[in-house]
Amino acid sequence: MRSRPGEGRRAGAPGAAPPPGRHKRLPPDPRPASRSALLLRRLSVRLxxxxxxxxxxxxxxxxxxxxxxxxxxxxxxxxxxxxxxxxxxxxxxxxxAGFKVKEVNISGHDHVTPAEILDVAGIKASTSILFVNADETRVRLEALPWIQSASVRKFYPDRIDIAVTERQAFALWQINGEIKVIARDGIPIAPYSDDPRYVQLPIVVGEGAHKRVGEIVDALARLPSLRDQVRAAILVAERRWTLKMRNGIDVRLPEAGMDVALVALMDLDREKKLLTRDITIVDLRLPDRVVVRLSDAAADARTQMLKARAKAKKGGPA
Structure with a gap:
């Protein structure tokens, strides 16, 4: 069959050249578009x-x-x-979407710097407030040794407030040749330095001493005249305390009844000037007596005195 003239060149006929000034259309996708794809395409165009x-x-x-x-x-x-x-x-x-963090207010910090707080909190210049978990951030902050408690509050669209409460330096703990600053609950919060805030802190020594620091510091605080003479408190076998006095005397305290023993020690010192005598050890571990060990020089002097008395007694009248 013959084709009519010009029939093969009609617009849209197979093999026909595209009209001038118009682009050639791509062939349609043989796969039918799903309803969800069509809706998404229309929504994208509108948005x-x-x-x-x-x-x-x-x-x-x-x-x-x-x-x-x-x-x-x-x-x-x-x-x-x-x-x-x-x-x-x-x-x-x-x-x-407009939720970039633009302002972070930090309060309550002294030893911990704002930069450290922001680093632990994970807040950067590119952080969105939408994805800051306040509870998780608080937990991370409270894991820092210096921070006892923290609160994190979000104020949309772009502000975060962080308030921290720091632990207070309570004592110095010496263990394995190192000295650490510890809080009242015994948590080490910093290595010791020459910071004037740490110089006057009481010193506890020994394994486990940081866990019981409160009991010995509080007991000595009730006897300030005795406390001022103590250089350090040593925990022996994690059971009892020995006080190292500034003049070199060791005071051995009992495992039970420590407060009573300290009061007895103060009475002896007031009445007999015990802590100013030439002795090395005061043992208060026995409830019914006080055992005192003389220094070597005092022991030699006492021996010579006893010999002299015995000699004088032999040479005296019958």
């Missing part, structure tokens, strides 16, 4: 024409790029890196 649409399109781009990045990193076995990528992408998306 792109508004400011919200442009922002949403940016969020969608971030999500797609981040998703492919995480997929590739996980396939490579770097799960930790993948988690950080997810957080970064989430922060970027939150920032595009």
């Amino acid at each position: 792109a024409s508004t400011r919200l649409g442009r922002r949403s399109a940016s969020l969608l781009t971030l999500a797609v790029v981040g998703g492919f990045s995480v997929y590739g990193i996980v396939l490579g076995g770097h799960v930790g890196v993948a988690r950080q990528v997810v957080l970064d992408v989430a922060d970027a998306a939150g920032n595009v």
